[in-house]
Amino acid sequence: MADKNGFFDLSKTTLSRRTALKGMAAGAGLALAPGFVRYSQAQSSAPIKIGFQSHRTGIGAAYGRWYERTSAAAVKAINDAGGISGRPVELVIEDDGTDPARGAEVVAKFAKQHKTDIVFGTLFSHVVIGSAPAAGENKIPYFVVSEGHHVASTKLNRYVFQPGITDVKSQIQAMAPWIAANAGKKVTQIFPDFAFGYDHRDYLPPALKAQGADVIAQIAIPPTESSFTKYFPQIPAETEVIYHVMVGPAVLTFVKELGEFYGSQRPQLFGFIDSLEAVDINSPGLEFLDGSHFWEGSPRYAQPDDSAAQKAYRAAVGIDDNGAAVGDPKDVSTAAHMFGCWETLYVVKKAMEDAGYKGPEDRAKLVEATEALKEFAEGPEHPQGPKTFNGKIHQCFGIQNISKVEGGKLKVVHKTKIEDGLYEPEGDYTTQAL
Amino acid sequence: MVARFAPFERHEGRLSLCWPGAKLLAAEPLPPSGTAFLLLALSSVSFDGLSKTFFWLGLFGVNPLEFPGRTALIGVGSFGLVLTFILLAAVFALAVFLGQRLAGDAQSFGKAAGLLVWSIVPIALAYHIAHYLTVLLVDGQYALVALSDPLALGWNLFGTADMMVEAGVVAGAQSAWWLWNLQAGVIIAGHVLAVLVAHGLAWRLYRQPSRAALSQLPLTLLMIAYTIFGLWLLATPTAG
Numbered sequence: 001m002a003d004k005n006g007f008f009d010l011s012k013t014t015l016s017r018r019t020a021l022k023g024m025a026a027g028a029g030l031a032l033a034p035g036f037v038r039y040s041q042a043q044s045s046a047p048i049k050i051g052f053q054s055h056r057t058g059i060g061a062a063y064g065r066w067y068e069r070t071s072a073a074a075v076k077a078i079n080d081a082g083g084i085s086g087r088p089v090e091l092v093i094e095d096d097g098t099d100p101a102r103g104a105e106v107v108a109k110f111a112k113q114h115k116t117d118i119v120f121g122t123l124f125s126h127v128v129i130g131s132a133p134a135a136g137e138n139k140i141p142y143f144v145v146s147e148g149h150h151v152a153s154t155k156l157n158r159y160v161f162q163p164g165i166t167d168v169k170s171q172i173q174a175m176a177p178w179i180a181a182n183a184g185k186k187v188t189q190i191f192p193d194f195a196f197g198y199d200h201r202d203y204l205p206p207a208l209k210a211q212g213a214d215v216i217a218q219i220a221i222p223p224t225e226s227s228f229t230k231y232f233p234q235i236p237a238e239t240e241v242i243y244h245v246m247v248g249p250a251v252l253t254f255v256k257e258l259g260e261f262y263g264s265q266r267p268q269l270f271g272f273i274d275s276l277e278a279v280d281i282n283s284p285g286l287e288f289l290d291g292s293h294f295w296e297g298s299p300r301y302a303q304p305d306d307s308a309a310q311k312a313y314r315a316a317v318g319i320d321d322n323g324a325a326v327g328d329p330k331d332v333s334t335a336a337h338m339f340g341c342w343e344t345l346y347v348v349k350k351a352m353e354d355a356g357y358k359g360p361e362d363r364a365k366l367v368e369a370t371e372a373l374k375e376f377a378e379g380p381e382h383p384q385g386p387k388t389f390n391g392k393i394h395q396c397f398g399i400q401n402i403s404k405v406e407g408g409k410l411k412v413v414h415k416t417k418i419e420d421g422l423y424e425p426e427g428d429y430t431t432q433a434l
Numbered sequence: 435m436v437a438r439f440a441p442f443e444r445h446e447g448r449l450s451l452c453w454p455g456a457k458l459l460a461a462e463p464l465p466p467s468g469t470a471f472l473l474l475a476l477s478s479v480s481f482d483g484l485s486k487t488f489f490w491l492g493l494f495g496v497n498p499l500e501f502p503g504r505t506a507l508i509g510v511g512s513f514g515l516v517l518t519f520i521l522l523a524a525v526f527a528l529a530v531f532l533g534q535r536l537a538g539d540a541q542s543f544g545k546a547a548g549l550l551v552w553s554i555v556p557i558a559l560a561y562h563i564a565h566y567l568t569v570l571l572v573d574g575q576y577a578l579v580a581l582s583d584p585l586a587l588g589w590n591l592f593g594t595a596d597m598m599v600e601a602g603v604v605a606g607a608q609s610a611w612w613l614w615n616l617q618a619g620v621i622i623a624g625h626v627l628a629v630l631v632a633h634g635l636a637w638r639l640y641r642q643p644s645r646a647a648l649s650q651l652p653l654t655l656l657m658i659a660y661t662i663f664g665l666w667l668l669a670t671p672t673a674g
Contacts, residue, residue: 102503
């Protein structure tokens, strides 16, 4: 090809400022041409990477497996509907061993090595508390699904959020009106003698008091106890409700011995399903629970009045009508908690789209956009129910379920109102520097 | 070491069946390092079980229901690992030494210990199977997932990359019944085999039934105690 006009002969032409500007304008025009749009989109359609801090091993493993399933289902649903701001979402999973020190390392690894956009998914409180400083130091938003009160207490830092599950203080408080009105006014609490039990020991009495009911005895059981009969004589005779939140391998023994102690004449029983999460309610020894009531974040068993969103959520995650894995009826899910993973990922999507989030340089904008959220409507993105969000304490508040054990299933008999669980904020994260 | 317990042997170029451990009848005594290795194989798996019990955690003031994670227990764990090895090695050595005295043996202690330590292999093997069975059944699935995408590059070599890890196989009362019986059975079988092997080896050492039987008395007591310990490990509450 002849260079008749000598365009390519640099010795004959000098690049003036004017021709340079013309060239740049042509380039800009080119950028707007249809063929170029695809390219520029490809540039920004790199996946949004979400670092999933998973309890694959350690004491949280049963929860971890179901948190992974729920999150994978949510990510698939989000991607099928076009992703976040048109970008696909990718989960990067690291096992934290349910270990706080390892948890902090995992958060740093997400920030520095995987370079994920956010960190997500932690359940166990001590891992959240151990990992939160690493999230703050690396200035990476950390979305937990822990239900602990530690986020809302404002003792962590501005990068930690819990927008997908109500905290335990609110859950306990929301139980009080129903207990006082339906189960009884004289309540005896039996709880394990450590932090998990102390939440219930501390938050229930004032909440019941406000409803005209009283905690008449509090029985703390040492965590290593394997037999409980010797504690039962401490239960006052006038007790109308036993409020129990035992956890660990001895729960079945606890229920069995309580049944043997009372026979058929027992007070009302009220518990938190945390005691039996991922455990078949029809396990031998649990017959005594028939007719008793439990808190459930989200119902394990399919209910007759389930919304279309709830049905779609259950199908997407792969749990059957009994709350076990489709195809493996023995693999009972952690239904009361794991919905929080699904809902949190949709909150992340909303906040990223609100913030115009492009990449890690926009993390501070993402924090502010999340803090600006006010409420989440019930629907496919929030199948557990409607929620409000308090941006100052980074905590959401939703409805709770009270379910009765009936014919070997948990039947929802009451849904609390969001207002039942609201309390005065204990601080304000938004005053902290980003 | 494990191969000597295979139920097959090659006999003049042909594969034939044999009793597990029968090949030991011709085994050489192990050097001290080999003896220590086998004792470590058993003591380490024993401690891995012990370290998760409420009993052990309670000794160090750790609340098993609020298990602080492995990192917080590195010091305690390292101490326990070494301690279990020292204890097992000491008790084993004592049993061999007492056995030699009872049998009026003039052979070297090292030779007797190096030969009799072979009887530890089936126990170590049984403990590994019993202790890691549930881990293998559940966490083994993660290995299958990882096999399909070993470098986390989005591959799916064997179609298992998106496989859901199922825990139903170890959940529920029926599974517990099967698992418990299988684990207990393996531990007992391991100990029975160990006793048989030890007797066979003792016969090689002493060539006189009464002396061989006497020499085995302390080691038999040790085996009984260890069986009880193994079954207790299976039954006691654990965390982590």
